[in-house]
Amino acid sequence: MARPITITVNGDKHSLEVEPRLLLVHFIRERLRLTGTHIGCDTTHCGACTVLLDGVPVKSCTVLAVQADGRQVTTVESLAVGGLHPIQEGFKQEHGLQCGFCTPGMMMSSFALLQEKPDPTEDEIRWALSGNICRCTGYMNIVKSVRYAAQKMKAAAAVPVEAGARS
Amino acid sequence: MLPAAFEYASPGTLDEALALLDQHADDGKVLAGGQSLIPLLKLRLASPAFLVDINRIPDLDVLEERDGALVIGALVRHKTAERSSLLANRYAVLAEAAPQVADPLVRNRGTLAGSLAHADPSGDWGSVMLAVDAEFVLRSRSGSRTVKARDFFSGPFSTLLQPNEILTEIRIPARRGPTGGAYLKLERKVGDFATVGVAIQLQMDDGKVGTAGIALTAVGPQNIKATEAEAALKGQTLNDKVIKEAGQLAAKAAEPRADLRGSEAYKRNVVRIFTERGLKRAYERARGGG
Numbered sequence: 001m002a003r004p005i006t007i008t009v010n011g012d013k014h015s016l017e018v019e020p021r022l023l024l025v026h027f028i029r030e031r032l033r034l035t036g037t038h039i040g041c042d043t044t045h046c047g048a049c050t051v052l053l054d055g056v057p058v059k060s061c062t063v064l065a066v067q068a069d070g071r072q073v074t075t076v077e078s079l080a081v082g083g084l085h086p087i088q089e090g091f092k093q094e095h096g097l098q099c100g101f102c103t104p105g106m107m108m109s110s111f112a113l114l115q116e117k118p119d120p121t122e123d124e125i126r127w128a129l130s131g132n133i134c135r136c137t138g139y140m141n142i143v144k145s146v147r148y149a150a151q152k153m154k155a156a157a158a159v160p161v162e163a164g165a166r167s
Numbered sequence: 168m169l170p171a172a173f174e175y176a177s178p179g180t181l182d183e184a185l186a187l188l189d190q191h192a193d194d195g196k197v198l199a200g201g202q203s204l205i206p207l208l209k210l211r212l213a214s215p216a217f218l219v220d221i222n223r224i225p226d227l228d229v230l231e232e233r234d235g236a237l238v239i240g241a242l243v244r245h246k247t248a249e250r251s252s253l254l255a256n257r258y259a260v261l262a263e264a265a266p267q268v269a270d271p272l273v274r275n276r277g278t279l280a281g282s283l284a285h286a287d288p289s290g291d292w293g294s295v296m297l298a299v300d301a302e303f304v305l306r307s308r309s310g311s312r313t314v315k316a317r318d319f320f321s322g323p324f325s326t327l328l329q330p331n332e333i334l335t336e337i338r339i340p341a342r343r344g345p346t347g348g349a350y351l352k353l354e355r356k357v358g359d360f361a362t363v364g365v366a367i368q369l370q371m372d373d374g375k376v377g378t379a380g381i382a383l384t385a386v387g388p389q390n391i392k393a394t395e396a397e398a399a400l401k402g403q404t405l406n407d408k409v410i411k412e413a414g415q416l417a418a419k420a421a422e423p424r425a426d427l428r429g430s431e432a433y434k435r436n437v438v439r440i441f442t443e444r445g446l447k448r449a450y451e452r453a454r455g456g457g
Protein backbone atom coordinates (compact mmCIF):
# COMPACT_ATOMS: atom_id res chain seq x y z
CA MET A 1 0.00 0.00 0.00
CA ALA A 2 1.36 3.42 -0.91
CA ARG A 3 2.30 5.73 1.94
CA PRO A 4 3.27 9.39 2.10
CA ILE A 5 6.93 10.24 2.61
CA THR A 6 8.96 13.41 2.56
CA ILE A 7 12.55 13.39 1.42
CA THR A 8 14.76 16.43 1.10
CA VAL A 9 16.77 16.03 -2.09
CA ASN A 10 19.54 18.54 -2.79
CA GLY A 11 17.86 20.94 -0.37
CA ASP A 12 14.33 20.66 -1.85
CA LYS A 13 11.58 18.90 0.05
CA HIS A 14 9.58 16.34 -1.91
CA SER A 15 6.39 14.84 -0.46
CA LEU A 16 5.12 11.87 -2.47
CA GLU A 17 3.20 8.65 -2.03
CA VAL A 18 5.32 5.57 -2.60
CA GLU A 19 5.06 1.83 -2.25
CA PRO A 20 7.41 0.45 0.43
CA ARG A 21 9.15 -1.66 -2.21
CA LEU A 22 10.23 1.37 -4.23
CA LEU A 23 14.01 1.69 -4.17
CA LEU A 24 15.59 5.04 -3.41
CA VAL A 25 17.29 5.08 -6.82
CA HIS A 26 13.93 4.72 -8.58
CA PHE A 27 12.45 7.46 -6.41
CA ILE A 28 15.29 9.74 -7.49
CA ARG A 29 15.36 8.83 -11.17
CA GLU A 30 11.73 8.11 -12.00
CA ARG A 31 9.69 10.10 -9.52
CA LEU A 32 11.93 13.18 -9.33
CA ARG A 33 13.40 12.78 -12.83
CA LEU A 34 16.90 13.35 -11.52
CA THR A 35 18.68 11.00 -13.88
CA GLY A 36 22.25 11.91 -12.94
CA THR A 37 22.26 8.97 -10.52
CA HIS A 38 22.87 5.83 -12.57
CA ILE A 39 21.86 2.20 -12.20
CA GLY A 40 24.78 -0.01 -13.19
CA CYS A 41 24.59 -3.53 -11.80
CA ASP A 42 21.37 -3.28 -9.79
CA THR A 43 22.90 -5.94 -7.51
CA THR A 44 24.79 -3.82 -4.93
CA HIS A 45 28.19 -4.28 -6.53
CA CYS A 46 29.14 -1.31 -8.71
CA GLY A 47 28.40 1.93 -6.84
CA ALA A 48 27.11 3.79 -9.94
CA CYS A 49 23.98 4.58 -7.90
CA THR A 50 25.89 6.20 -5.00
CA VAL A 51 24.14 9.13 -3.31
CA LEU A 52 24.60 10.67 0.13
CA LEU A 53 22.01 9.79 2.77
CA ASP A 54 22.36 12.32 5.59
CA GLY A 55 25.86 12.96 4.24
CA VAL A 56 26.92 9.31 4.12
CA PRO A 57 27.55 7.66 0.73
CA VAL A 58 25.29 4.65 0.12
CA LYS A 59 24.19 2.51 -2.81
CA SER A 60 20.74 3.91 -3.57
CA CYS A 61 19.73 0.68 -5.33
CA THR A 62 20.02 -0.97 -1.92
CA VAL A 63 18.00 1.44 0.23
CA LEU A 64 14.20 1.68 0.22
CA ALA A 65 12.74 5.11 -0.49
CA VAL A 66 10.65 4.81 2.70
CA GLN A 67 13.88 4.45 4.66
CA ALA A 68 14.86 7.96 3.55
CA ASP A 69 11.61 9.45 4.85
CA GLY A 70 12.44 12.64 6.77
CA ARG A 71 16.07 12.53 5.74
CA GLN A 72 18.46 14.37 3.43
CA VAL A 73 19.56 12.93 0.10
CA THR A 74 22.33 14.50 -1.97
CA THR A 75 22.81 13.56 -5.63
CA VAL A 76 25.33 14.50 -8.29
CA GLU A 77 22.99 17.25 -9.53
CA SER A 78 23.80 19.23 -6.36
CA LEU A 79 27.47 19.64 -7.24
CA ALA A 80 27.37 22.30 -9.95
CA VAL A 81 26.27 25.62 -8.49
CA GLY A 82 26.73 28.45 -10.96
CA GLY A 83 29.59 26.53 -12.59
CA LEU A 84 31.35 23.20 -12.32
CA HIS A 85 32.23 21.96 -8.86
CA PRO A 86 35.99 21.44 -8.35
CA ILE A 87 35.35 17.68 -8.40
CA GLN A 88 33.64 17.95 -11.79
CA GLU A 89 36.39 20.22 -13.03
CA GLY A 90 38.94 17.67 -11.83
CA PHE A 91 37.30 14.83 -13.74
CA LYS A 92 37.22 17.04 -16.84
CA GLN A 93 40.81 18.30 -16.58
CA GLU A 94 42.37 14.97 -15.64
CA HIS A 95 40.29 12.80 -17.96
CA GLY A 96 38.71 10.96 -15.02
CA LEU A 97 36.00 9.48 -17.22
CA GLN A 98 35.56 7.70 -20.49
CA CYS A 99 32.01 6.42 -20.92
CA GLY A 100 30.96 8.32 -17.80
CA PHE A 101 28.65 5.68 -16.45
CA CYS A 102 30.40 5.30 -13.10
CA THR A 103 31.16 9.02 -12.80
CA PRO A 104 28.19 10.26 -10.73
CA GLY A 105 28.89 7.59 -8.12
CA MET A 106 32.63 8.29 -8.19
CA MET A 107 31.93 11.97 -7.66
CA MET A 108 29.59 11.42 -4.71
CA SER A 109 32.05 9.10 -2.95
CA SER A 110 34.81 11.64 -3.67
CA PHE A 111 32.65 14.45 -2.33
CA ALA A 112 32.06 12.60 0.95
CA LEU A 113 35.79 11.82 1.20
CA LEU A 114 36.83 15.44 0.67
CA GLN A 115 34.31 16.64 3.26
CA GLU A 116 36.00 14.44 5.79
CA LYS A 117 39.60 14.55 4.54
CA PRO A 118 40.32 17.67 2.52
CA ASP A 119 43.82 16.51 1.62
CA PRO A 120 43.67 12.74 1.06
CA THR A 121 46.66 10.63 0.01
CA GLU A 122 46.47 8.44 -3.06
CA ASP A 123 45.88 5.40 -0.85
CA GLU A 124 43.05 7.15 0.98
CA ILE A 125 41.41 8.07 -2.32
CA ARG A 126 41.69 4.53 -3.66
CA TRP A 127 40.32 3.12 -0.41
CA ALA A 128 37.37 5.55 -0.30
CA LEU A 129 36.49 4.77 -3.91
CA SER A 130 36.90 1.01 -3.58
CA GLY A 131 33.12 0.47 -3.63
CA ASN A 132 32.83 2.27 -6.97
CA ILE A 133 33.74 0.22 -10.00
CA CYS A 134 34.90 1.70 -13.31
CA ARG A 135 35.23 -0.56 -16.31
CA CYS A 136 36.91 2.02 -18.54
CA THR A 137 39.59 4.18 -16.98
CA GLY A 138 41.84 1.93 -14.95
CA TYR A 139 41.36 4.39 -12.05
CA MET A 140 44.66 6.28 -12.50
CA ASN A 141 42.98 9.39 -13.83
CA ILE A 142 40.14 9.16 -11.33
CA VAL A 143 42.68 9.36 -8.52
CA LYS A 144 44.32 12.35 -10.25
CA SER A 145 40.91 14.00 -10.63
CA VAL A 146 40.24 13.77 -6.92
CA ARG A 147 43.72 15.12 -6.14
CA TYR A 148 43.01 18.00 -8.51
CA ALA A 149 39.73 18.73 -6.72
CA ALA A 150 41.43 18.59 -3.32
CA GLN A 151 44.08 21.13 -4.41
CA LYS A 152 41.49 23.39 -5.94
CA MET A 153 39.22 23.30 -2.90
CA LYS A 154 42.20 23.92 -0.61
CA ALA A 155 43.22 26.94 -2.67
CA ALA A 156 39.66 28.27 -2.61
CA ALA A 157 39.46 27.81 1.16
CA ALA A 158 42.76 29.69 1.57
CA VAL A 159 41.43 32.82 -0.19
CA PRO A 160 40.35 35.39 2.44
CA VAL A 161 36.59 35.65 2.69
CA GLU A 162 36.26 39.21 1.30
CA ALA A 163 38.59 38.51 -1.59
CA GLY A 164 36.65 35.34 -2.36
CA ALA A 165 33.39 37.23 -2.30
CA ARG A 166 34.70 39.88 -4.67
CA SER A 167 36.16 37.51 -7.25
CA MET B 168 14.70 -4.82 -10.21
CA LEU B 169 11.74 -4.36 -7.96
CA PRO B 170 11.07 -6.51 -4.89
CA ALA B 171 7.69 -8.22 -4.57
CA ALA B 172 5.23 -6.02 -2.68
CA PHE B 173 5.41 -6.02 1.12
CA GLU B 174 4.08 -4.06 4.04
CA TYR B 175 6.57 -1.99 5.99
CA ALA B 176 6.87 -0.52 9.46
CA SER B 177 9.70 1.39 11.10
CA PRO B 178 8.82 1.33 14.79
CA GLY B 179 10.45 3.76 17.21
CA THR B 180 10.86 1.26 20.05
CA LEU B 181 12.17 -2.26 20.44
CA ASP B 182 8.95 -3.39 22.13
CA GLU B 183 6.89 -2.28 19.14
CA ALA B 184 9.28 -4.03 16.77
CA LEU B 185 9.06 -7.26 18.77
CA ALA B 186 5.26 -7.07 18.87
CA LEU B 187 5.13 -6.61 15.09
CA LEU B 188 7.48 -9.52 14.51
CA ASP B 189 5.36 -11.65 16.79
CA GLN B 190 2.23 -10.79 14.81
CA HIS B 191 4.01 -11.57 11.54
CA ALA B 192 5.98 -14.61 12.69
CA ASP B 193 5.05 -16.52 9.51
CA ASP B 194 5.89 -13.88 6.95
CA GLY B 195 7.83 -11.07 8.66
CA LYS B 196 11.52 -10.12 8.48
CA VAL B 197 13.82 -7.73 10.25
CA LEU B 198 15.43 -5.06 8.07
CA ALA B 199 18.74 -3.74 9.43
CA GLY B 200 21.40 -2.43 7.03
CA GLY B 201 19.60 -4.11 4.15
CA GLN B 202 22.86 -4.96 2.43
CA SER B 203 22.03 -8.65 2.25
CA LEU B 204 18.25 -8.55 2.55
CA ILE B 205 17.45 -5.93 -0.11
CA PRO B 206 19.49 -7.72 -2.82
CA LEU B 207 17.62 -10.93 -1.88
CA LEU B 208 14.27 -9.14 -2.14
CA LYS B 209 15.20 -7.71 -5.53
CA LEU B 210 16.21 -11.12 -6.86
CA ARG B 211 13.01 -12.44 -5.25
CA LEU B 212 15.00 -15.06 -3.40
CA ALA B 213 13.11 -13.78 -0.38
CA SER B 214 9.60 -12.32 -0.45
CA PRO B 215 8.47 -11.60 3.09
CA ALA B 216 5.04 -10.00 3.38
CA PHE B 217 6.09 -7.68 6.21
CA LEU B 218 9.35 -5.85 6.91
CA VAL B 219 10.16 -4.50 10.36
CA ASP B 220 12.81 -1.82 9.87
CA ILE B 221 14.80 -1.46 13.10
CA ASN B 222 16.86 1.54 11.95
CA ARG B 223 14.76 4.10 13.83
CA ILE B 224 15.02 2.39 17.20
CA PRO B 225 17.26 4.44 19.48
CA ASP B 226 20.04 2.93 21.62
CA LEU B 227 20.61 -0.10 19.39
CA ASP B 228 23.89 1.44 18.27
CA VAL B 229 25.79 0.95 21.55
CA LEU B 230 29.43 -0.02 21.29
CA GLU B 231 30.97 -0.02 24.77
CA GLU B 232 32.47 -2.03 27.56
CA ARG B 233 29.92 -2.77 30.26
CA ASP B 234 29.74 -5.33 33.10
CA GLY B 235 32.80 -7.27 32.00
CA ALA B 236 31.76 -7.42 28.37
CA LEU B 237 32.24 -5.57 25.12
CA VAL B 238 28.65 -4.87 24.06
CA ILE B 239 27.79 -4.37 20.37
CA GLY B 240 24.21 -3.32 19.65
CA ALA B 241 22.14 -4.47 16.69
CA LEU B 242 22.66 -1.23 14.76
CA VAL B 243 26.43 -1.01 15.01
CA ARG B 244 27.53 -0.77 11.40
CA HIS B 245 30.69 -2.17 9.85
CA LYS B 246 31.91 1.41 9.42
CA THR B 247 31.47 2.21 13.12
CA ALA B 248 33.54 -0.85 14.00
CA GLU B 249 36.15 0.14 11.42
CA ARG B 250 36.54 3.57 13.02
CA SER B 251 36.20 2.65 16.69
CA SER B 252 39.24 3.54 18.81
CA LEU B 253 37.95 1.17 21.51
CA LEU B 254 38.21 -1.73 19.07
CA ALA B 255 41.52 -0.49 17.63
CA ASN B 256 43.07 -0.27 21.10
CA ARG B 257 41.61 -3.33 22.78
CA TYR B 258 39.99 -5.75 20.33
CA ALA B 259 42.44 -6.24 17.48
CA VAL B 260 40.61 -9.09 15.78
CA LEU B 261 37.45 -6.99 15.40
CA ALA B 262 39.34 -3.88 14.36
CA GLU B 263 41.28 -5.85 11.76
CA ALA B 264 38.23 -7.62 10.35
CA ALA B 265 35.98 -4.55 9.98
CA PRO B 266 37.73 -2.80 7.07
CA GLN B 267 38.02 -6.12 5.25
CA VAL B 268 34.24 -6.64 5.16
CA ALA B 269 32.67 -5.71 1.81
CA ASP B 270 33.34 -2.20 0.40
CA PRO B 271 33.05 1.27 1.99
CA LEU B 272 29.49 1.84 0.71
CA VAL B 273 28.22 -1.48 2.04
CA ARG B 274 30.09 -0.87 5.30
CA ASN B 275 28.28 2.44 5.72
CA ARG B 276 24.96 0.58 6.07
CA GLY B 277 25.55 -3.08 6.92
CA THR B 278 25.53 -4.15 10.57
CA LEU B 279 27.53 -6.76 12.47
CA ALA B 280 24.34 -8.28 13.91
CA GLY B 281 22.67 -8.41 10.49
CA SER B 282 25.68 -10.16 9.10
CA LEU B 283 25.54 -12.76 11.91
CA ALA B 284 21.78 -13.25 11.49
CA HIS B 285 22.30 -13.69 7.75
CA ALA B 286 24.90 -16.41 8.56
CA ASP B 287 26.61 -16.52 5.20
CA PRO B 288 29.40 -19.15 5.56
CA SER B 289 31.61 -16.65 3.69
CA GLY B 290 30.78 -13.89 6.19
CA ASP B 291 33.71 -12.56 8.16
CA TRP B 292 32.04 -11.67 11.46
CA GLY B 293 30.91 -15.23 12.19
CA SER B 294 34.53 -16.36 12.47
CA VAL B 295 35.49 -13.35 14.56
CA MET B 296 32.68 -14.11 17.00
CA LEU B 297 33.61 -17.79 17.23
CA ALA B 298 37.25 -16.90 17.93
CA VAL B 299 36.42 -14.45 20.74
CA ASP B 300 33.76 -16.77 22.19
CA ALA B 301 30.98 -14.21 21.82
CA GLU B 302 27.41 -14.66 22.90
CA PHE B 303 24.30 -13.19 21.37
CA VAL B 304 21.25 -11.81 23.16
CA LEU B 305 18.09 -12.84 21.29
CA ARG B 306 14.96 -10.97 22.32
CA SER B 307 11.36 -11.76 21.56
CA ARG B 308 8.11 -10.41 22.87
CA SER B 309 8.03 -13.05 25.57
CA GLY B 310 11.56 -12.57 26.87
CA SER B 311 15.22 -12.94 26.05
CA ARG B 312 17.80 -15.70 25.85
CA THR B 313 21.54 -15.73 25.44
CA VAL B 314 23.17 -18.09 22.97
CA LYS B 315 26.88 -18.80 22.48
CA ALA B 316 28.23 -18.07 19.00
CA ARG B 317 29.38 -21.69 18.77
CA ASP B 318 25.78 -22.89 19.21
CA PHE B 319 24.18 -20.13 17.12
CA PHE B 320 25.12 -21.19 13.59
CA SER B 321 23.31 -24.28 12.37
CA GLY B 322 24.25 -24.45 8.68
CA PRO B 323 24.52 -22.27 5.59
CA PHE B 324 22.35 -19.19 6.16
CA SER B 325 20.80 -20.91 9.20
CA THR B 326 20.88 -19.98 12.87
CA LEU B 327 18.95 -20.58 16.07
CA LEU B 328 17.12 -17.24 15.61
CA GLN B 329 13.36 -17.69 15.68
CA PRO B 330 11.28 -15.59 13.27
CA ASN B 331 9.91 -13.50 16.15
CA GLU B 332 13.36 -12.78 17.65
CA ILE B 333 15.79 -9.90 17.23
CA LEU B 334 19.50 -10.26 17.88
CA THR B 335 19.76 -7.16 20.06
CA GLU B 336 23.27 -7.45 21.43
CA ILE B 337 26.57 -9.15 20.78
CA ARG B 338 28.57 -9.69 24.00
CA ILE B 339 32.26 -10.43 24.00
CA PRO B 340 34.26 -11.15 27.16
CA ALA B 341 36.01 -7.88 28.00
CA ARG B 342 39.72 -7.83 27.38
CA ARG B 343 41.84 -8.57 30.43
CA GLY B 344 45.57 -9.17 30.69
CA PRO B 345 47.77 -9.96 27.73
CA THR B 346 45.39 -10.61 24.84
CA GLY B 347 45.92 -10.36 21.11
CA GLY B 348 43.96 -11.11 17.99
CA ALA B 349 44.19 -11.05 14.22
CA TYR B 350 41.99 -11.47 11.18
CA LEU B 351 43.53 -12.60 7.92
CA LYS B 352 41.51 -12.67 4.73
CA LEU B 353 42.34 -13.65 1.17
CA GLU B 354 40.10 -12.02 -1.42
CA ARG B 355 40.29 -11.92 -5.21
CA LYS B 356 39.81 -8.17 -5.26
CA VAL B 357 39.07 -5.43 -2.78
CA GLY B 358 35.50 -5.64 -1.48
CA ASP B 359 34.99 -9.30 -2.33
CA PHE B 360 33.87 -12.11 -0.07
CA ALA B 361 36.69 -14.23 1.33
CA THR B 362 38.36 -17.06 -0.56
CA VAL B 363 39.57 -17.97 2.92
CA GLY B 364 39.50 -16.07 6.22
CA VAL B 365 41.03 -16.95 9.59
CA ALA B 366 40.21 -15.28 12.91
CA ILE B 367 42.57 -15.68 15.86
CA GLN B 368 42.23 -14.70 19.50
CA LEU B 369 44.92 -15.43 22.10
CA GLN B 370 44.68 -14.97 25.83
CA MET B 371 48.14 -15.42 27.36
CA ASP B 372 48.65 -16.58 30.91
CA ASP B 373 52.07 -16.29 32.53
CA GLY B 374 53.86 -16.50 29.18
CA LYS B 375 51.85 -19.50 28.02
CA VAL B 376 48.65 -19.76 26.04
CA GLY B 377 45.69 -19.52 28.42
CA THR B 378 43.00 -19.88 25.79
CA ALA B 379 43.17 -19.74 22.00
CA GLY B 380 40.28 -19.04 19.64
CA ILE B 381 40.60 -20.00 15.98
CA ALA B 382 37.78 -19.85 13.43
CA LEU B 383 37.59 -20.20 9.67
CA THR B 384 35.66 -18.31 6.98
CA ALA B 385 34.42 -19.64 3.62
CA VAL B 386 35.77 -23.16 4.01
CA GLY B 387 32.66 -25.05 5.07
CA PRO B 388 28.88 -24.99 5.29
CA GLN B 389 29.18 -22.44 8.12
CA ASN B 390 31.96 -20.59 9.92
CA ILE B 391 34.06 -23.29 11.58
CA LYS B 392 35.55 -23.20 15.06
CA ALA B 393 38.83 -25.13 14.86
CA THR B 394 38.46 -26.74 18.27
CA GLU B 395 41.30 -29.28 17.96
CA ALA B 396 43.77 -26.57 17.04
CA GLU B 397 42.50 -24.45 19.94
CA ALA B 398 42.87 -27.32 22.40
CA ALA B 399 46.38 -28.18 21.20
CA LEU B 400 47.55 -24.64 21.99
CA LYS B 401 46.25 -24.51 25.54
CA GLY B 402 49.00 -24.30 28.15
CA GLN B 403 51.75 -24.22 25.49
CA THR B 404 54.65 -21.89 24.95
CA LEU B 405 54.14 -20.46 21.49
CA ASN B 406 57.18 -21.71 19.58
CA ASP B 407 57.46 -22.55 15.90
CA LYS B 408 56.67 -26.20 16.42
CA VAL B 409 53.48 -25.50 18.37
CA ILE B 410 52.37 -22.89 15.84
CA LYS B 411 53.00 -25.26 12.96
CA GLU B 412 51.01 -28.00 14.57
CA ALA B 413 48.08 -25.64 15.20
CA GLY B 414 48.18 -24.64 11.53
CA GLN B 415 47.95 -28.27 10.48
CA LEU B 416 45.05 -28.96 12.84
CA ALA B 417 43.17 -25.89 11.60
CA ALA B 418 43.68 -27.02 7.99
CA LYS B 419 42.29 -30.40 8.97
CA ALA B 420 39.19 -28.76 10.45
CA ALA B 421 38.45 -26.93 7.18
CA GLU B 422 35.93 -28.45 4.78
CA PRO B 423 36.61 -26.41 1.65
CA ARG B 424 35.04 -26.99 -1.71
CA ALA B 425 36.68 -26.26 -5.03
CA ASP B 426 35.13 -23.32 -6.87
CA LEU B 427 36.19 -20.37 -9.03
CA ARG B 428 38.15 -18.99 -6.10
CA GLY B 429 40.43 -22.01 -5.78
CA SER B 430 40.86 -25.74 -5.35
CA GLU B 431 40.22 -27.61 -2.15
CA ALA B 432 43.94 -28.20 -1.53
CA TYR B 433 44.77 -24.56 -2.15
CA LYS B 434 42.19 -23.31 0.33
CA ARG B 435 43.29 -25.80 2.96
CA ASN B 436 46.85 -24.58 2.50
CA VAL B 437 45.78 -20.98 2.94
CA VAL B 438 44.05 -21.94 6.20
CA ARG B 439 47.26 -23.52 7.44
CA ILE B 440 49.47 -20.55 6.51
CA PHE B 441 46.99 -17.95 7.78
CA THR B 442 46.64 -19.77 11.09
CA GLU B 443 50.42 -19.72 11.53
CA ARG B 444 50.72 -16.08 10.54
CA GLY B 445 47.69 -15.08 12.59
CA LEU B 446 49.02 -16.78 15.72
CA LYS B 447 52.35 -14.96 15.36
CA ARG B 448 50.62 -11.64 14.83
CA ALA B 449 48.22 -12.16 17.73
CA TYR B 450 51.10 -13.21 19.98
CA GLU B 451 53.04 -10.04 19.11
CA ARG B 452 49.96 -8.02 19.95
CA ALA B 453 49.42 -9.82 23.24
CA ARG B 454 53.01 -9.11 24.23
CA GLY B 455 52.99 -5.53 23.00
CA GLY B 456 49.56 -4.79 24.44
CA GLY B 457 48.25 -3.83 20.99
Ligand SMILES: Cc1cc2nc3c(=O)[nH]c(=O)nc-3n(C[C@H](O)[C@H](O)[C@H](O)COP(=O)(O)OP(=O)(O)OC[C@H]3O[C@@H](n4cnc5c(N)ncnc54)[C@H](O)[C@@H]3O)c2cc1C
Binds near residue numbers: 045196241269283285
Ligand atom coordinates in the same frame (compact mmCIF):
# COMPACT_ATOMS: atom_id res chain seq x y z
C1 LIG C 1 28.89 -6.17 -2.54
C2 LIG C 1 28.82 -6.82 -1.19
C3 LIG C 1 29.98 -7.35 -0.63
C4 LIG C 1 29.94 -7.95 0.62
N1 LIG C 1 31.11 -8.44 1.12
C5 LIG C 1 31.11 -9.01 2.36
C6 LIG C 1 32.32 -9.51 2.92
O1 LIG C 1 33.40 -9.41 2.34
N2 LIG C 1 32.25 -10.08 4.15
C7 LIG C 1 31.08 -10.16 4.84
O2 LIG C 1 31.08 -10.67 5.96
N3 LIG C 1 29.93 -9.68 4.34
C8 LIG C 1 29.92 -9.11 3.13
N4 LIG C 1 28.73 -8.63 2.61
C9 LIG C 1 27.49 -8.74 3.41
C10 LIG C 1 27.37 -7.55 4.34
O3 LIG C 1 28.27 -7.73 5.41
C11 LIG C 1 25.96 -7.32 4.91
O4 LIG C 1 25.92 -6.03 5.42
C12 LIG C 1 25.57 -8.18 6.06
O5 LIG C 1 25.69 -9.51 5.68
C13 LIG C 1 24.11 -7.97 6.45
O6 LIG C 1 23.95 -6.97 7.41
P1 LIG C 1 22.73 -5.96 7.26
O7 LIG C 1 22.71 -5.15 8.49
O8 LIG C 1 22.85 -5.26 5.98
O9 LIG C 1 21.48 -6.97 7.32
P2 LIG C 1 20.16 -7.03 6.45
O10 LIG C 1 20.49 -7.14 5.01
O11 LIG C 1 19.25 -5.95 6.87
O12 LIG C 1 19.58 -8.42 6.99
C14 LIG C 1 20.18 -9.65 6.67
C15 LIG C 1 19.38 -10.78 7.32
O13 LIG C 1 19.51 -10.76 8.73
C16 LIG C 1 18.26 -10.51 9.37
N5 LIG C 1 18.56 -9.56 10.45
C17 LIG C 1 19.25 -8.39 10.33
N6 LIG C 1 19.46 -7.85 11.55
C18 LIG C 1 18.87 -8.68 12.44
C19 LIG C 1 18.76 -8.65 13.86
N7 LIG C 1 19.32 -7.68 14.60
N8 LIG C 1 18.08 -9.65 14.46
C20 LIG C 1 17.53 -10.65 13.72
N9 LIG C 1 17.63 -10.74 12.39
C21 LIG C 1 18.29 -9.76 11.75
C22 LIG C 1 17.34 -9.99 8.29
O14 LIG C 1 16.01 -10.32 8.56
C23 LIG C 1 17.89 -10.69 7.07
O15 LIG C 1 17.39 -11.99 7.00
C24 LIG C 1 28.73 -8.02 1.35
C25 LIG C 1 27.57 -7.49 0.81
C26 LIG C 1 27.60 -6.89 -0.45
C27 LIG C 1 26.35 -6.33 -1.01
Ligand code: FES
Binds near residue numbers: 039046049061
Ligand atom coordinates in the same frame (compact mmCIF):
# COMPACT_ATOMS: atom_id res chain seq x y z
S1 FES D 1 23.47 -0.03 -9.34
FE1 FES D 1 23.58 0.13 -7.20
S2 FES D 1 25.46 -0.80 -6.77
FE2 FES D 1 25.33 -1.07 -8.93
Ligand code: FES
Binds near residue numbers: 096100101102
Ligand atom coordinates in the same frame (compact mmCIF):
# COMPACT_ATOMS: atom_id res chain seq x y z
S1 FES E 1 34.16 5.79 -17.23
FE1 FES E 1 33.15 4.07 -18.06
S2 FES E 1 32.69 2.95 -16.28
FE2 FES E 1 33.94 4.48 -15.51
